Amino acid sequence: MTEVTLNGVVKRYGKHEAVHGVDLKIHDGEFMVLVGPSGCGKSTTLRMIAGLEDISDGEISIGSRVVNDLPPRERNISMVFQNYALYPHMTVRENLGFTLRIAKQPEAEIETAVKKAAGILGLDELMERRPSELSGGERQRVAMGRAIVRRPDVFLFDEPLSNLDAKLRTQMRVEIKKLHQRVGNTIIYVTHDQVEAMTLADRIVLMRDGHIVQVGTPLELFNNPFNTFSATFIGSPPMNLIDGVVTDADTIVLRNSLTVPIPAAACGQVVSGQLVQFGFRADNLMPVGHAVEETGKLVDLELSVSLTEPLGTETLLFADFAGQEVQAKMLNPRPVKPGETIAFHLMLDKCHVFDAANGKALRD
Amino acid sequence: MNRSQTHRSRRRILKALHLLGLFLIMALICIPGLWIVLNSFRPTVEILAKPPVWTPTFTLEHYRAMFGGAGEGGVPVFHYFSNSLIVSVASTVIAIFIGMGGGYAFARYRFRFKNGYFVGLMLFRAVPGVALSLPLFIVFAQVGLIDTHIGLILVYVAMNVPFTIWLTDGFFRQIPKEFHEAAEIDGCTRWQAFWKVEFPVARSGVASAAIFAFLTSWNEFALASQLTRSVGSKTMPVGLLDFTAEFTINWGGMCALAVLMIIPALVLTFIVQKHLIAGLTFGGVKG
Ligand SMILES: Nc1ncnc2c1ncn2[C@@H]1O[C@H](COP(=O)(O)OP(=O)(O)O)[C@@H](O)[C@H]1O
Ligand SMILES: [Mg+2]
Numbered sequence: 001m002t003e004v005t006l007n008g009v010v011k012r013y014g015k016h017e018a019v020h021g022v023d024l025k026i027h028d029g030e031f032m033v034l035v036g037p038s039g040c041g042k043s044t045t046l047r048m049i050a051g052l053e054d055i056s057d058g059e060i061s062i063g064s065r066v067v068n069d070l071p072p073r074e075r076n077i078s079m080v081f082q083n084y085a086l087y088p089h090m091t092v093r094e095n096l097g098f099t100l101r102i103a104k105q106p107e108a109e110i111e112t113a114v115k116k117a118a119g120i121l122g123l124d125e126l127m128e129r130r131p132s133e134l135s136g137g138e139r140q141r142v143a144m145g146r147a148i149v150r151r152p153d154v155f156l157f158d159e160p161l162s163n164l165d166a167k168l169r170t171q172m173r174v175e176i177k178k179l180h181q182r183v184g185n186t187i188i189y190v191t192h193d194q195v196e197a198m199t200l201a202d203r204i205v206l207m208r209d210g211h212i213v214q215v216g217t218p219l220e221l222f223n224n225p226f227n228t229f230s231a232t233f234i235g236s237p238p239m240n241l242i243d244g245v246v247t248d249a250d251t252i253v254l255r256n257s258l259t260v261p262i263p264a265a266a267c268g269q270v271v272s273g274q275l276v277q278f279g280f281r282a283d284n285l286m287p288v289g290h291a292v293e294e295t296g297k298l299v300d301l302e303l304s305v306s307l308t309e310p311l312g313t314e315t316l317l318f319a320d321f322a323g324q325e326v327q328a329k330m331l332n333p334r335p336v337k338p339g340e341t342i343a344f345h346l347m348l349d350k351c352h353v354f355d356a357a358n359g360k361a362l363r364d
Numbered sequence: 365m366n367r368s369q370t371h372r373s374r375r376r377i378l379k380a381l382h383l384l385g386l387f388l389i390m391a392l393i394c395i396p397g398l399w400i401v402l403n404s405f406r407p408t409v410e411i412l413a414k415p416p417v418w419t420p421t422f423t424l425e426h427y428r429a430m431f432g433g434a435g436e437g438g439v440p441v442f443h444y445f446s447n448s449l450i451v452s453v454a455s456t457v458i459a460i461f462i463g464m465g466g467g468y469a470f471a472r473y474r475f476r477f478k479n480g481y482f483v484g485l486m487l488f489r490a491v492p493g494v495a496l497s498l499p500l501f502i503v504f505a506q507v508g509l510i511d512t513h514i515g516l517i518l519v520y521v522a523m524n525v526p527f528t529i530w531l532t533d534g535f536f537r538q539i540p541k542e543f544h545e546a547a548e549i550d551g552c553t554r555w556q557a558f559w560k561v562e563f564p565v566a567r568s569g570v571a572s573a574a575i576f577a578f579l580t581s582w583n584e585f586a587l588a589s590q591l592t593r594s595v596g597s598k599t600m601p602v603g604l605l606d607f608t609a610e611f612t613i614n615w616g617g618m619c620a621l622a623v624l625m626i627i628p629a630l631v632l633t634f635i636v637q638k639h640l641i642a643g644l645t646f647g648g649v650k651g
Contacts, residue, residue: 050545071553073549073551079546083540089564098547098550098560102556
């Protein structure tokens with residue numbers, strides 16, 4: 001059983017604290033993705049788990065062992081780096097077998113293990129090449145092969161797809177997910193790309209400024225964002241947020257002009273006069289007649305559309321919401337002229353209310 | 365049509381100028397060497413002839429004399445050669461090990477006064493060696509290192525270490541730190557990670573640093589001439605002085621010995637030139 005547990009883990013660089021007391025429990029076999037904007041401390045956290053950075057405070061355990069003072073080689077982990085870090089003076093075969101050769105395994109066993117990994121990742125044709133003779137995607141696969149050969153308890157990935165072009169990235173994403181389903185190991189995966197996080201993760205850890213903002217399954221984060229940061233970081237396009245004020249009459253006045261009822265989930269949490277941010281996703285603001293199914297309370301709105309982004313199966317509409325631009329989605333797209341006014345339905349039960357003071361979601 | 369023709373002829377002229385410039389510079393660099401090689405094969409009268417003799421006569425007399433007995437203008441070539449070789453190789457190997465360690469530390473670790481140390485090392489290079497010769501002489505005389513291989517080796521190590529540190533620091537800086545990190549995760553100790561991954565990757569850089577150190581020691585004259593006395597420790601550059609008597613200089617003999625001195629340096633440079641070029645244009649190594 002390989003759980004990874006972080007207990008109040010802190011990283012300081014001199015006086016600067018990069019990671020502030022992170023608590024996290026990663027279950028055996030779980031695909032955990034650390035996501036957040038660049039500089040939020042994801043890599044630092046991962047590198048502390050790997051043993052590449054000292055832990056300033058707190059405790060990390062892998063399985064039942066506290067690993068704080070163990071060097072990387074004794075933690076039984078593998079890591080795939082953003083720049084792959086393939087050994088440039090070795091062939092692919094030597095790169096793959098390196099870890100076993102260091103462990104002084106018998107040559108026959110090394111060969112079997114290397115062959116197996118090469119088979120899994122389709123590297124058989126490339127075995128005698130050097131890293132400099134490989135394409136980006138091939139290097140990526142070799143790096144993953146090198147990680148597999150080690151038979152680690154935990155795989156660590158640090159932005160492994162960032163150096164690939166968009167198409168290859170999608171392809172490798174699928175391969176990584178397949179790899180996980182095949183080997184079943186615990187994986188901790190770092191990325192700044194929320195799409196990668198959503199598509200790969202069993203659970204997501206959303207970080208900002210060295211803190212964990214929210215931990216949960218992709219759908220939990222998508223449907224129940226903890227605060228405005230979660231709401232805008234996860235999901236594409238980001239959630240629309242509109243300033244509003246709570247009134248006595250169980251309504252919210254948005255931008256001093258539009259009045260909507262308070263969504264049921266937030267009713268018990270708001271007080272009259274409170275400044276809030278009212279949030280909804282593009283998927284919940286649709287031209288009348290375009291939603292797959294309209295659920296719960298609907299609010300009727302007439303909005304003028306300034307810009308459209310056709311995506312094929314759907315079209316993204318940029319509409320004017322009392323002077324603020326919001327994004328809406330049109331399923332069954334039809335041509336829309338700029339400036340055209342369209343009747344929308346806002347699905348109130350899917351809307352969120354955040355405290356304007358601290359950004360936290362107001363929800364029962 | 366016309367425009368492209370003038371364009372082409374202009375390009376041809378530029379190319380010719382380019383070649384001419386290269387030729388002049390190469391001539392400037394090569395002619396003294398060539399002059400030495402040619403003169404080592406000419407009779408002394410011809411070397412000193414005024415006006416110069418344009419059709420050289422070929423002779424091996426200087427070489428014959430040099431390898432000959434002491435009475436006939438011979439010098440202990442083999443001794444000088446082996447002294448030079450021992451001192452240069454030993455000081456290069458030691459300087460490379462120390463310098464590589466230092467360069468690696470500067471490239472990879474943070475420590476207090478790092479920049480200060482570095483500037484200090486480089487400043488040390490700025491002190492002319494000769495300025496140190498008198499203090500060195502006195503100290504060496506006190507501890508009995510005058511006229512020994514060890515003494516000279518020590519001096520050359522001290523001369524070469526700062527430069528080696530500077531060069532290898534640059535090379536190691538260009539190797540992504542992920543290489544040793546990946547190796548450590550793959551099961552290496554820090555020490556193994558260095559020798560199995562970082563050192564092989566920086567090999568070219570280390571080789572070029574070694575060449576520079578070797579040539580510096582091989583060619584050094586000023587300090588060696590002060591610190592060596594006898595056949596037991598005199599190096600080739602110092603040996604050249606054997607050809608100067610009070611009133612005469614045996615140019616032919618000197619050139620012959622100089623040729624013997626140049627050959628190993630040339631051979632060595634030739635052997636490692638691939639590394640040298642790779643090392644000096646290190647950016648291309650990226651994995
Ligand atoms: N070696 C270092 N020295 C000082 N500060 C560092 C170092 N490495 C990272 N940091 C700082 O720590 C913070 C987190 O960095 P990192 O974990 O790399 O972020 P990311 O989430 O983009 O991977 C950043 O503010 C960065 O400037
Ligand atoms: Mg990072």
